[in-house]
Amino acid sequence: MKKIKAVNGLNVYLIGVLAILVVISAPWLDQTVSNHSFVKSYFAGIGTGILMLITLWKKPELSTITLHISWVKSSWLVLFLLGTISIFWSVNVDFTITKWMIWFTVFCAFVVGYNLKFDQETLTKICWGLVIAAFMIAAIGVFQYWFDFSAVTQAKAPASTFGNKNMATQPIVLIWPLALFLFFSKKITRPQTWLLSIMMLLIMVFIVYTRTRASWVSIIGEAALIAVFLLLKRKTLSDFISWNADKTKAVLLALALFAVLINFGEDGWTWVWSSVEDKFTGDNSVTESRQVRFRIWDVAIEMIKASPLFGTGLGSWFHNEVQGGFGTYNINSYQRAHNDFLELGVELGITGMTLLVFAVGTLNVAIRKIFKNDDKDNALFYFLLWVALSGSFVQMQMSFPYQLAIPAMLLGFYIGFIAKRSEKFIQPIKLLNLKTKKILHQTNKTFWLIMIIVISVIYMDWINTYSTLNYLNKKQKIHLLKQATPRFFHHLELQKILGVFGTTYYKIAEPYKSIAIEKLILSYWPHDNTSLNRYMHILMKNKRYDEALKVIKTFKKVSYRGLYSAHFNELQLYLNTKQTEKYKQAFVELLNQDDSALSLNKNTYAALLQYSLHNKDLYKYTEQIYQKHSKNNRYNCLVENSMVLYYNFKKQYKKAKQHIDIINKSSDSKCLDSALSTSVLKALKAQKP
Structure with a gap:
């Protein structure tokens, strides 16, 4: 040997x-x-x-x-x-x-x-x-x-x-x-x-x-x-x-x-x-x-x-x-x-x-x-x-x-x-x-050498991707973001980083840069609700309603369980564009969603309650929505204030005062509309013999 x-x-x-x-x-x-x-x-x-x-x-x-x-x-x-x-x-x-x-x-x-x-x-x-x-x-x-x-x-x-x-x-x-x-x-x-x-x-x-x-x-x-x-x-x-x-x-x-x-x-x-x-x-x-x-x-x-x-x-x-x-x-x-x-x-x-x-x-x-x-x-x-x-x-x-x-x-x-x-x-x-x-x-030895080289090349590609992102962000050249796409494989954390970018530019209200980021995110993940939500709000803020409606329609189809941001923005869009019939149809469609899903988020019924007050034909749903909210959630000042507004519209001032009292007895009463409260109390006093 x-x-x-x-x-x-x-x-x-x-x-x-x-x-x-x-x-x-x-x-x-x-x-x-x-x-x-x-x-x-x-x-x-x-x-x-x-x-x-x-x-x-x-x-x-x-x-x-x-x-x-x-x-x-x-x-x-x-x-x-x-x-x-x-x-x-x-x-x-x-x-x-x-x-x-x-x-x-x-x-x-x-x-x-x-x-x-x-x-x-x-x-x-x-x-x-x-x-x-x-x-x-x-x-x-x-x-x-x-x-x-x-x-x-x-x-x-x-x-x-x-x-x-x-x-x-x-x-x-x-x-x-x-x-x-x-x-x-x-x-x-x-x-x-x-x-x-x-x-x-x-x-x-x-x-x-x-x-x-x-x-x-x-x-x-x-x-x-x-x-x-x-x-x-x-x-x-x-x-x-x-x-x-x-x-x-x-x-x-x-x-x-x-x-x-x-x-x-x-x-x-x-x-x-x-x-x-x-x-x-x-x-x-x-x-x-x-x-x-x-x-x-x-x-x-x-x-x-x-x-x-x-x-x-x-x-x-x-x-x-x-x-x-x-x-x-x-x-x-x-x-x-x-x-x-x-x-x-x-x-x-x-x-x-x-x-x-x-x-x-x-x-x-x-x-x-x-x-x-x-x-x-x-x-x-x-x-x-x-x-x-x-x-x-x-x-x-x-x-x-x-x-x-x-x-x-x-x-x-x-x-x-x-x-x-x-x-x-x-x-x-x-x-x-x-x-x-x-x-x-x-x-x-050669096999493992080649394997390490391949892995190193992939890592270098990702390093270049993040370095390019950093450069484009510093130079405010967000429109060139596609240059930061990896050549070989999409890194797992890249979507998260792009999401941080999207949030940053969304907050500072730079619509064109924000839209470029969201489009890049959605090109890889079309169902990303967080990105769709930002994209939708950017278009809504800039009154690009036709584009916003297309995003909303897509967003509604892929929304996560309990998430109704797309539905509420659709309501807001119809309000802004004064499309009353479509507004009522969209409202009823949302209200008819599965109650177990609507109840997941404590804010869903609260928001529905407020939107019901935008059209008199929807008043018939207001009390029903309030009952569902109260069944699943604790006190909410905005909800109680909405009920004051609702009963004031209906001229049921005693019931309006009951909700004013609920607000006043709570530790959170800042949302109470003082002018509305005064109006209700005056109307109630005027009704007394």
């Missing part, structure tokens, strides 16, 4: 370097078209691809290779292949390609993680690189929180380089437990102990500052698992961790500073407990945020019911919601399902969900075997890896970590670590010894 020259593997520091690069990557320059998740996706996608190529090129070209077929690798590979072939039944191939490239990042990271050399030095280097990346997320975020730093755009501070504070916490949930592997190590030096404690301090302070329930619940759960472990292993704790006076001092100082810093923000000293209490029990958080989540999940469940076996393809949630008819009046522009498990069900059906549950089960079995049989240092690392994944899987029930590049990349690395180490302790399903030739090794 030909002697194989020893080849060093991948430099493990590159994993940390890549993690740090992805963390700091953001739209620092193109701020008018801010798409943080996309920037991170191409850094992670191309970066892990390059690391995989380095890994493959550094592997020795053996004449015989052994394939170790295990449940961990097989289950995750089958799930990946199912996602790949879903392109054949996908409702939107472009979006499937976009999502698949995130999944390919997981695959590349897995290959890299699986082929690493597993010893204490390697694990330590990996942990330091990842913890530094998490620290950089936190440091930038804390700086934003304290000093209102805005070099990179953010939806709501502190979002670090992610544009969204919820997204910023997702990698931290996956990384921070590994900091304890370093802290508990026998080999950590005194300066490293103090440095690590400061880094962990800022990471936890940032988590508190973000005020995100999903990350709080996940991290508290992770901390609880670690505490239970320490309690159960208290008699043999010295086998797993090393402790000294420096670590005690560092922890005590960090806890003291933590207690101070969490109460300190941009407005000075603010008692943190009040915001924590409000976040979990306050009316705003409970009645709005949670209810929105439940509504989104209801829509996701309806999508799963419609395609239960294999779903509608990777990346299809957003398309189904906007274009597929599953949106509702209040759930119509959410890019993600805010529950990765349900979103997987939408994409790959019950089959995909079952495969994921099985794959997660194989990870649990593998980690248990490693923990029971490996040396104590390795056992601690894999236990903390299990804690990190457990916390992230809890978070994915309330959020969307695995729709994004960094958590996906970390998941790939972690699965690779677990799959490789578990092979030492778990019997394979099958061992295959395959004889190979040099040409096969070269073909394999």
